[in-house]
Amino acid sequence: MFDQMGLDINIVVFDGFEPLDVFGPFEVFINTDGARVRLFSLDGPGMKVGEGGVRVETVGPEDINSQGVLLIPGGSGTRTLVGDDQWTGQLASLAARSPQVMTVCTGSALLAAAGVLDGRRATSNDLAFDWVVSTGERVDWIKDARWVVDGKFRTSSGISAGIDMALAFVEDACGSQAAEKASMQMEYIRNRDSGYDPFA
Template sequence: MYTITALVFDDFETLDLFGPVEMFGSLPEHYRIQFTSMAGGIIRSKHDVPMQTVAVSELACQTDIVLVPGGFGTRQLVYDSSFLQTLTTLTDEADWVLSVCTGSALLAKSGVLNGKRATSNKMAWQWVTCQSDQVNWIKQARWVIDGKFYTSSGVSAGIDMALGFIADRHGVEKAYQVAQHTEFRWQENSDIDDFYRP
């Protein structure tokens, strides 16, 4: 059983979080998910979806997988040293780290992606890549894997990445079962990126 800790913040992109959560949540025998924020309490997504979170300091289970969504909230958090330190601590302790969209900007700013390959949302590409010149940014990719880090492109790409992670842990057939269950057309090849523009 893997414990996923989703680190959320106000103005996160709704699908960045709930897309992967739907995929992992389809396998309750393998994954449990805990939602955390810096102070705990109610966090609201960009679309004003409220959700209850537990403070990072009060997490019930040890983290195996960190899930970091993106969204407009990341624009302020790249300047929040306390948040970045907390993110660094979580990622250091985790076996895997997954980011969606501009969530990789937070990882990059914290320094944990130094020397790593990573990707992010095409629509925010310039802003994200300016957060660190120590990252080998890959623009043409649905998602990128480097060691324990999985970073995905924009919004819905997080679903493809989550299924890719499931395939890596439990086999491609299991990932296709989840895709079938959710009626999702999985882009299995992470190098095929329909949204890349040279």
């Protein structure tokens, strides 16, 4: 569905992001023909510090295609951001404009806190599951899943599950050959079953 116009992927980055939540899907998309990936932060361009002290540069929200695909990682930074109504409000506004929204790990808590997932099926990190559930009581949380698709929302379980979700998205958006090519170039042994969750 995207191959005519190209595929813009916007990954929102914040202090305390989990590195592989970002760079697993990032690697999938840079191995997908026609996709462009940008790391951005809602409070403007600058450096963000992830788990383990990694520092990455981001552009501001004015530098992305606001109608691109939105991807939201998790990480310890989500614990404070769920209480930041201005931040989650901005995120909700971007999610509303985006044709596809993906979360990895505790990234789903950020959408849940903004009310965006109310009435929808979603999943999250198994180890942080109870906390995530508390951020969105009206969400139909599915614990036993590697990822969950509900309409334009795709939410994945912990960290590495984001890679499988991203590959499945590429398959839906660009075809199975594109997903095969990306996983072959990454030498990634795919988990294709969204319901298989050995960590639940």
